[in-house]
Amino acid sequence: MAVLLIAEHNNKELRPFTLNAATAASQIDSDVHAVIIGQNSEDAAKQLSELPVVKKVFSVEGAHYENFTAENFAPVIVKLAENYSHIVCSANTFGKNLMPRIAANLDTSQVSDIIKVISPDTFLRPIYAGNAFATIKSNDAKKCVTIRPTSFDPCESTGGSASIEKVDASEEFSNTKFIKREEIKSDRPELGTARIVVSGGRGMQSGDNFKLITEIADKLGAAIGASRAAVDAGYISNDHQVGQTGKVVVPDLYIAVGISGAIQHLAGMKESKVIVAINKDGEAPIFSVADYGLEADLFEALPQFMEELNKLNTIQK
Amino acid sequence: MKILVAVKRVIDYNVQIRVKEDGTGVVTDNVKMSTNPPDDNAIEEAVKIKETGKATEVVAVTVGEEKAQETVRKALAVGADRGIHVKVDGILEPLAVSKILQKIVDKEKPDLVFMGKQAIDDDCNQTGQMLSALLNWPQATFASKIDVKDNKLEVTREIDEGLETIEINVPAIVTCDLRLNEPRYASLPNIMKAKKKPIEEIAASDLGVDVSPRLEQLKVEEPPKRKAGIKVANVAELVQKLKNEAKVI
Numbered sequence: 371m372a373v374l375l376i377a378e379h380n381n382k383e384l385r386p387f388t389l390n391a392a393t394a395a396s397q398i399d400s401d402v403h404a405v406i407i408g409q410n411s412e413d414a415a416k417q418l419s420e421l422p423v424v425k426k427v428f429s430v431e432g433a434h435y436e437n438f439t440a441e442n443f444a445p446v447i448v449k450l451a452e453n454y455s456h457i458v459c460s461a462n463t464f465g466k467n468l469m470p471r472i473a474a475n476l477d478t479s480q481v482s483d484i485i486k487v488i489s490p491d492t493f494l495r496p497i498y499a500g501n502a503f504a505t506i507k508s509n510d511a512k513k514c515v516t517i518r519p520t521s522f523d524p525c526e527s528t529g530g531s532a533s534i535e536k537v538d539a540s541e542e543f544s545n546t547k548f549i550k551r552e553e554i555k556s557d558r559p560e561l562g563t564a565r566i567v568v569s570g571g572r573g574m575q576s577g578d579n580f581k582l583i584t585e586i587a588d589k590l591g592a593a594i595g596a597s598r599a600a601v602d603a604g605y606i607s608n609d610h611q612v613g614q615t616g617k618v619v620v621p622d623l624y625i626a627v628g629i630s631g632a633i634q635h636l637a638g639m640k641e642s643k644v645i646v647a648i649n650k651d652g653e654a655p656i657f658s659v660a661d662y663g664l665e666a667d668l669f670e671a672l673p674q675f676m677e678e679l680n681k682l683n684t685i686q687k
Numbered sequence: 688m689k690i691l692v693a694v695k696r697v698i699d700y701n702v703q704i705r706v707k708e709d710g711t712g713v714v715t716d717n718v719k720m721s722t723n724p725p726d727d728n729a730i731e732e733a734v735k736i737k738e739t740g741k742a743t744e745v746v747a748v749t750v751g752e753e754k755a756q757e758t759v760r761k762a763l764a765v766g767a768d769r770g771i772h773v774k775v776d777g778i779l780e781p782l783a784v785s786k787i788l789q790k791i792v793d794k795e796k797p798d799l800v801f802m803g804k805q806a807i808d809d810d811c812n813q814t815g816q817m818l819s820a821l822l823n824w825p826q827a828t829f830a831s832k833i834d835v836k837d838n839k840l841e842v843t844r845e846i847d848e849g850l851e852t853i854e855i856n857v858p859a860i861v862t863c864d865l866r867l868n869e870p871r872y873a874s875l876p877n878i879m880k881a882k883k884k885p886i887e888e889i890a891a892s893d894l895g896v897d898v899s900p901r902l903e904q905l906k907v908e909e910p911p912k913r914k915a916g917i918k919v920a921n922v923a924e925l926v927q928k929l930k931n932e933a934k935v936i
Contacts, residue, residue, distance in 0.1 A: 439853075440816065441825060463846040467828045470781070470816035479782045479901035482811045492905065497809055498704045502713055505906040545859070546825040549841065549852040562847070566935070590936060602866060608831070609849045615725075615805060615865065617847065623935040633703065634807075640913065644933045646925065652918075661916040661933065664925050671922050678926040685936055 371455035372401035375424070376447060378464045379406060379414040381436065386563055387460040389421065389524035394517040395458040396423040396525065397487040403428065405450055405537075407443050409436040415534055422530035432539035437551070438464060441543035444471040450537065451476055451512060456490070461516035462562070462617075473514035480514040481506055485521035499614040499637035519562065520620040520641070554607055561593040561610065566623045569595030569612055569639070570605070573628020573649065573668055577605040582672040583627060589679050595619065595639070597629045613638035628668045631656025648672075688742045688835070688857070690733040691797035692767065693788055694726040694749050694758040697808040710906045722758045725803025727870040729863040732833060733801050734766035734871075741835045744768050746795060750787050752776050756886060763881035764873035770884065771795075775891035775898060781809075783898035785817035790894040792822060797858065799840070804829050804862040815862035825855035831866040 375395045378385040395402045403426040406415045415429040428450060434442050447468075451457055457472060459465040461483040473480040485503075486494035492507045493515065508515075561567065568587045570580055580594075587594050595617075596610040612619055614637040624642035629635060631647070631654055639645070640659045647660035650667050657663040664671060679685065698704060699719040706713055722730075733745045747762035748771040749755045759770035773787050792800060805812040819826035827833075831850070832843035844851045845864050873881070891898060919925045929936045 437851075440828075441819075444820065463829060463844075466812045467816065467826070470813035471820040471826065473813070474782060474785060474817035474820035477782075479780045480811070480813050480817075481902065482813060496910070497907070498698070498713060499807065499810065500910060501704045502706050502907050503910050504904055505908075507903040507905055508901065509903065510901045543825070545856040547854040549854055551846075551848065551852075552850045553848040598865070607849065608845050608866065609847060614807065614810065623929070623933070634700070644929070644935050645913075645916070646929070657916075657918070659913050659916075661913075662925055662928055663916060663918045664922065665918060666922070674922040675926065678922055679936075682926070682930060682936070 371453065372403050373399045373456040373458055374447070374450060374454040375402055375404040376457065376459035376465070376468070377404050377406040377414070377418050378460060379408060379411060381408045381411045381414065383414050384417050386524065386560065387462055387519035388418070389527060390519035390522045391458055391460045391517050392421050392423050392525040393522040394484070394487060398456050398458065398490050401425055403454070405430065405447060407435045407446055409433055417527070419532040419534050420528050420530045421525055423525045424530055424532045427532050427534045428537045429534050430537045430539055434542040435539070437548035439543065439546055439548060440468040440471050441546045442540070443468055444475060445540040446537070447472050448475045449540070454512070456513045456515060458515050458517060460519045462519060465516045469514055469516050476512050476514065478510045478512050478514050479508065480516070481508055482516050483518050484515055485518050499633050500640065501633065518618060520618055554609055558587060559591065559593045561595055561612070561617055561619060564593030564619070564621055566590045566592035567595045567619050567621045568592045568625045568627065569597065569629060570600055570627050571597040571629030572599035572603060574600060574605055580606055585676055586672065586679065589676065590685060597635045626656050627672065629656055630654045631659065688798040689744045689746070689795070690736065690742050690799045690801060691746050691748060691792065691795055692729050692733045692762065693800065693802040693814070694730065694747055694762055695723040695806050696720050696749065696751055696755045696758045697723045697806055700724055700807055706907055706909045710908060712904070712907050720754070722761055723803050723806045725805065725863050725865050726758070728865060728867045729801035729803055730762045730765060730767060731868045731870040732863060735868065736835055737766070746771060746797065748773065748788070748791055750775060750779060750784050750891070759886055760881055761873065763884040764878045765871055768884065770886035771889065772886055773889050773891050773894070778900055779898060780900055780902060781811050781813035781817055782901065783896070785814050785821055786896045787891055787894060787898065788818050789821045790896060799857060800860045802862055804864055815860050819860040825859045827853060827855050827859065828862045829864050830861050831864045833861060833867070
């Protein structure tokens with residue numbers, strides 16, 4: 371049977387991790403169908419139909435789908451699931467919120483946050499903040515799987531021409547009401563997909579000092595990350611948090627500044643290709659995962675770093 | 688309003704876990720165990736709501752082996768009124784736990800069920816959402832702020848894009864983020880008092896729930912190790928290495 375992919379979008383366009391989830395879905399079975407649920411999301415549905423790995427698109431429209439409430443989404447997918455062996459979406463806050471609600475309704479034990487498809491019923495997933503990898507075989511007839519987006523490459527986004535079939539909306543779930551969303555708009559690359567991430571920790575000592583990080587991030591075209599300690603201290607907003615309960619990032623270059631390197635932070639960044647640690651405590655655990663460690667006071671090192679970058683003729687973007 | 692809080696016993700967050708050589712799991716013998724950290728936030732929030740007079744009773748529940756009861760006892764020491772321990776041995780998947788919790792909800796009829804958003808051992812992030820599905824209740828996941836208003840809650844949720852605020856009618860499920868509050872420590876007199884608070888023991892087998900695993904853990908292994916890095920002497924060297932050796936800038 372085929373795989374049903376749940377598209378994540380903002381009603382105007384697909385969100386990028388849908389492409390990573392599509393890749394994972396296509397590794398389970400080549401017959402991938404996708405469902406998009408939203409309000410006035412026709413353009414995003416069209417985009418979805420153009421992914422070459424997607425063979426068919428279901429589009430479900432309704433005012434009560436505008437804000438992606440899991441209580442409204444789940445019944446639609448549970449109904450569609452009848453004809454599918456697997457339901458797949460990203461293990462970001464969208465998928466984490468939604469998929470278990472579907473799985474429980476299907477009486478299926480979900481496999482969360484997989485990093486590899488070993489076979490259609492067997493998957494690799496990190497446990498204990500990535501300190502162990504478990505190979506899990508699902509014996510359920512229907513499998514609900516969320517995928518770690520950074521572990522799968524995004525699929526091609528053009529060239530496909532899947533049919534789009536309209537599906538009737540389900541009833542509104544009246545006990546949950548959306549009030550507002552506070553999105554932090556930024557011109558910088560998204561943390562989850564950025565090629566370079568510069569992160570600050572408790573060592574930054576204040577929100578103001580994060581401007582030292584911002585400058586460098588702007589120069590490098592990087593996203594800005596943070597440890598939980600920095601977010602808890604109010605230096606920076608929660609959408610920047612990297613770690614076990616924040617975002618997982620796998621950039622080409624991760625620069626950790628004033629971050630000690632707790633297990634929970636390492637869980638979110640230790641798969642990065644090149645890791646730089648700048649910390650004045652030479653014993654800090656962050657150095658154990660760093661390719662390049664610099665033991666220095668960040669308030670001296672960061673301005674020097676900026677100076678050195680300014681001396682370079684070219685910087686890769 | 689009555690609040691049921693689910694707590695789980697896990698390997699303490701500070702322990703560097705070790706994978707068993709035979710690949711069957713991680714070493715748990717002689718390892719420090721604690722309450723799953725965001726479950727502490729769930730208890731704290733319930734107790735705070737009770738302290739403001741908006742809740743009348745806080746009941747802590749855990750599902751697991753004999754020693755899991757320690758987590759309930761700790762919840763009682765920081766202000767929960769009574770406890771429930773559903774006893775069951777072996778591996779429990781979130782689906783099984785949510786089915787057991789559904790039975791407890793049927794019995795206790797709470798207005799709210801709180802728990803941590805994710806357990807730091809299996810990192811599944813499922814139980815709260817699954818319980819909401821089984822009960823067909825609203826779910827407020829990843830909560831970093833809760834306002835109780837009569838029979839509604841206004842909850843701020845931490846999402847990838849920033850923050851989202853929703854309003855849910857009770858009865859409802861809330862899964863708690865670490866930023867929801869600062870869990871208090873139990874004082875010695877309260878730890879003593881907690882020893883006298885009742886914990887009801889229920890055998891999972893008496894609840895008529897099928898808890899048999901659906902997933903097989905074929906192997907647990909160590910993740911690939913990173914090769915050792917180097918220390919650079921100064922910023923100039925670092926930038927040169929990044930430019931010419933790693934070729935990432």
